[in-house]
Amino acid sequence: MRRFFYACLSFFGLASSFFEPICNGVNFLRGAFQNGVFCLEALGVSVRLRPMNRKQQGFSLMEMMVAMAIVLILSAGGFTAWQGWQAQQRLIQTVHQLRSYLTLLRNDANWYNRERQVRVKRNGDRWCLTSDAAGSQGCGSGGATEFMPQWREIRLVEITEGLAFFGLRNSAWPGHIRICNAAGEWQVLTSVWGRIRIVETPGETTCH
Known part of the structure; x- marks a missing residue:
């Protein structure tokens, strides 16, 4: 413990001897600057020390x-593009x-060999597709x-x-279904052998 105490004293002694010339040099420069300003003022030279301008320009x-x-113009354009993209995604998903x-x-017609x-x-502004032969209920059943x-x-x-699928020889009545919204128009095509594919209809859409 005594050795540790002596080591700390020696360390602080070395530190003070190291920083003492630096502090003396700073004090010397400060005194020289003040003496120089005093001499210039004695000779009739006006010396004004301007403070740092800390005023921020807005x-x-x-x-x-x-x-x-x-910002408003860019936001409006981005919002319009986002709405168009949302409508396109809704149409593709549908x-x-x-x-x-x-x-x-x-698949149901082919598996059970039926039509x-x-x-x-149609139910107001809504529409639906069904294969129920009764046809009495509206959409949303x-x-x-x-x-x-x-x-x-x-x-x-x-x-x-007359678009239909027949279990006999896995055939179908060929045709198409066209749907659209403000983003465009797509078709679902069926062939005579029951092949189903989707195609985007080019040109102007009729849903504007």
């Missing part, structure tokens, strides 16, 4: 208005769900053989009359 009102206008629905009807005809039902789009903006443009 933006003017016009600059702020221009920046806000640019057309894939419609293809899955027709595939379900085709599955696609019919259209929730049956496994019913397809109703999730979004009201999806419109049914055209459907081939």
Whole structure:
């Protein structure tokens, strides 16, 4: 313990001997600067030490208005593009769900060797597809053989009359189903052998 105490004393002694010349040098420069200022003032030379300018320069009102206008324009363009992308994704998701629905009807007709005809039902501004032969209930019955789009903006443009799948030789009545919204138009095509595929319709959409 005594050795540790002596070691600490020797360390602080060396540190003070090391920093003492530096402190003396700083004091010397400060005194020389003050003496120089005093001599210049004695000779009639005015010496004014200007403090550091810490005033921060901000933006003017016009600059702020221009920046806000640019931000608003970019935000409006981005929001419009985002809405168009959302509508396109809703349409693509609906057309894939419609293809899955027709595939379900085709597989059911082939497996049980029976006919599955696609019919259209309308309930106000909503529409749905069903293969129920009764046809008395409206859309929204929730049956496994019913397809109703999730979004009201999806419109049914055209459907081939008599579109159906037959269990005999796994055949089908060829046709198409066209759906659209503000983002575009797609078709679901069926061939005579029950092949189902989706195709995007080029050109202007009829859902604007």
